Amino acid sequence: MNDGEVNVFELDGRRGKGSNMSLSRGESAQGESASGKKQVSNAFDFAQGMKALNPQERALVERRRRVLGTLGPLFYDRPIHVVRGEGAHLFDAQGDDFLDCYNNVACVGHANAKVREAVNGQLGLQDTHSRYLQDEVLDYAERLLWHFPALLNRVSFTNSGSESNDLALRMARVYTGHQGVVVTSNAYHGITSLVSSVSPSFGTGVPLAPFLATVEVSDLLTGGLPEAEIRATLLSRFQHAFRQLHAAGYGVSAVLLDQIFSSDGVLPGAPGWVDDIAEAVHKVGGILIADEVQSGFARTGDEFWGFERHHAAVDVVTMGKPMGNGIPTGAVVYKEAVGDAFAESTRYFNTFGGNPVSMRAAGAVLDQIEDMHLQSHAKGMGDFISTELESLLAGRSRFGGIRHAGLFIGIDISDGRDSSGCHGGDPQAARSIINRLRDERVLISAAGAEGSTLKLRPPLVFTQQDAERLLESCELLCSEGYFG
Known part of the structure; x- marks a missing residue:
């Protein structure tokens, strides 16, 4: 827990001398292959999983493999053939009802009627690019900016969170004149060439940028250390990363942080530490980018945005598909000076970023969040589920702790083998729980570098009845010994 918990990557993406990682290529608790590819913790195994499927399932998986290959993962040992959704429920081809405790993209519920009406109505009028004067994009931009502090007063639209993070990083480079980027050690921020190069969760198979430094945060934010010690240690680690990037000649353009630290294991703790980092990065000439793709739009309950939980002085905020309930859309909200500097050096346009259909969908999402009081609902429902799960799992040998902010919940699954009370993660046990x-x-699914943290982030319209069903299923698994 010193300021050496930082890693700066060499040109070919290998971990350099400052690495705090002990695993070599081909070794990973989350299934990193010899090629360096880190497997999705809950992925269907195309090589071994076919024999467990019935003939109909096997035929559909084979059909998918013929045309889509194995590039994109399927979830679960027995993938689900989804044909319909409603609220927090998905239905398969046989009509079976699955409780969706995972899909944050459909934040106001699958097949939401208000979103559907907004999309259908706009499709009957026009849907073209945003290089004309249009009311739809302006109507939504004004509503969206109302939810931000006054200094965050400009917005550009994209089609996804990946595009948003890509644009934000480009803006940071121009505005600061630096190139270096700092992220957390298992961060995921998207799939473009630039953004994937600063997303270490892909594994060593995707070369990481030479201008990237990573900082370990999960060891501090999952423990029981005093908050003051956590904040001081995290600040020291980030400052060390800044010094390394400056010494390497890159400087610091940005710290890019997912505000719920989902890929690192769902880490909402020590509210306020992100503002410490904002102050520190500003002192070295960089900016703070808040990735709100997963934590934004009322999900954390306490605040509308994750960065607000930390009272953080951010410079740029990125969003993705939850803002349109799954309709492709994204946004970058930024301080005027950041955008002006970028506009002076280049032009930016996105053919369908801010298109009228996506804007009407996004407006309907805001309507639903406001009309259904989903921010307070997320807080109350998240508190209830977390309290009940903690009570249910207390004393179970594989229960390593629970963390949550609103309807974003992480449950650590431990190996339960260390009599001293220090447990390691158990990704295989987590996978077994997920599939049971x-x-x-x-x-549900998993998070964390090992894939040993159960991840729950249901649609915000999750009901009391939905919660009771989740708890009853977890109680059944307890009786079967899945939690030890």
């Missing part, structure tokens, strides 16, 4: 819940028609 799938058999009970309850859908």
Whole structure:
């Protein structure tokens, strides 16, 4: 827990001398292959999983493999053939009802009627690029900016969170004149060439940028250390990363942080530490980019945005598809000076960023969040589920702790083998729990570098009845010994 918990990457993406990683290529608790590819913790195994499927399932998977290959993962040991959704529920081809405790993209519920009406109505009028004067993009931009502090007063639209993070990083480079980027050690920020190069969660198979430094945060934010010690240690680590990037000649353009630290294991703790980092990065000439693709739009309950939980002085905020309930859209909100500097050096346009259909969908999402009071609902429902799960799992040997902010919940699954009370993660046990819940028609997934943290982030319209069903299924798994 010193300021050496930082890693700067060499040109070919290998970890340099400052690495705090002990695993070599081909070794990873989350299934990193010899090629360096880190496997999705809950992925269907195309090589070994076919034999467990019935003939109909096998035929559909084979059909998918023929045309889509194996590039994109399928979830679960027995993938689900989804044909319909409603609220927090998905239905398969046989009509079976699956409780969706995972899909944050459909934030106001699958097949939301208000979103559908907004999209259908706009499709009957026009849907073209944003290089004309249009009311739709202006109507939404004004509503969206109302939810931000006054200094964050400009917005550009994209089609996804990946595009948003890509644009934000380009803006940071121009505005600061630096190139270096700092992220957390298992961060995921998207799939463009630039953004994937600063997303270490892909594994060593995707070359990481030479101008990237990573900082370990999960060891501090999952423990029981005093908050003051956590904040001081995290600040020291980030400052060390800044010094390394300056010494390497890159400087610091930005710290890019997912505000719920989902890929690192769902880490909402020590609210306020992100503002410490904002102050520190400003002192070295960089900016703070808040990635709100997963934490934004009322999900954390306490605040509308994750960065607000930390009272952080951010410079740029990025969003993605949850803002349109799955309709492709994204946004970058930024301080005027950041955008002006970028506009002076280049032009930016995105053919369908801010298109009228996506804007009407996004407006309907805001309507639903406001009309259904989903921010307070997320807080109350998240508190209830977390309290009940903690009570249910207390004393179980594989229960390593629970963390949450609103309807974003992480449950650590430990190996339970260390009598001293220091447990390691157990990704295989986590996978078994995930797939057993799938058999009970309850859908969750995993997070963390090892894939040993159960991740729950259901649609914001999750009801009390939905919560009771989740808890009953977890109680059943407890009786079967899945939690030790």
